[in-house]
Amino acid sequence: MPRTALIVIDMLNTYAHEDAEHLVPSVRDALPGITTLLKHARASDSPVIYVNDNFGEWRSHHGEILRAALDGRHADLVEPVAPDENSLFVVKARHSAFFETPLAYLLGQLEARQLVLCGQVTEQCVLYSALDAHIRHFDVVVAADAVAHIDADLAQAALRMMRSNMSADIRTVDDITFDAPR
Template sequence: MGKTALIVIDMINTYDHKDAELLLPSVRTVVPVLTDLLHRARDRGVPVVYVNDNFGEWRSHHGELLDHALAGPHASLVDPVKPDADSLFVLKARHSVFFETPLDYLLRQQGVQRLVLCGQVTEQCVLYSALDAHIRHFEVIVPTDAVAHIHEDLAQAALRMMERNMSARLCEGRELWQ
């Protein structure tokens, strides 16, 4: 068993985008589960890494993204899952948490071998991140109640693909760090 990291994908969000209305109901169910996962991970010293879309704002840093999201109409979905002082933060430009980011290097430097992927969107960023983690030989765990979706049918298909094709372990959030 190697070291585990909790990877929080794209949860710092203003929800000011095309699919937001379809995504928001799922996010509302995920936030309490993710909040609990974050507390348990932090209590156990599990590294927490936020990997977030930069929304095309190439001059901003994570604090600006967080401030913008917390000032928006959906701050109640961001505040409970916001990074703490010990959290690591990586900005990404595209779907995968690994695509042209320093995440792989960061995780290797920390001795991480297992990733718990949570956040949004199951059928997009979570799926592509799971594939990239798998091809980098990380063990992948996806708490199915801690990932939000736009389209439930595609999310279910994505979860099956992660489990079957990427050897991801699917579980519920409460099963981790009991």
């Protein structure tokens, strides 16, 4: 069985953008699934990697991104999923978690071959990250009840595309397991 890593996409968010009013209700729905995945991954000592936008702040690092999100309009959506001291962090500037980031190298160092994707936004960053993981020959699992969307129809289409075009395994959180501790 390949080593599994949990990839948490863009959950450190200030929600100070034009799509926030459409996104926030979906994030509230996905939050229990994301927190469950975090709990299970951490309990199994599986790598937990946060991949987050830098929001155009080129001097930002994970502490600044987290602080801005916790100071934002919806800290209640950030606090339950905040990174712990063992979490890894990759800053991205574009939609894909892989585009011009060290994520592929990090996953190689961790010997991870299977990725569980959760976070936001299903029809954007999750979709593009799944595609880039697929073309890098990772086994991709998407937690359908732990991803948030702006547009429900596009999100459902994105999940179908990930399953059909990228061989992603679309599962519910209850059907996802992580490695036993090494």
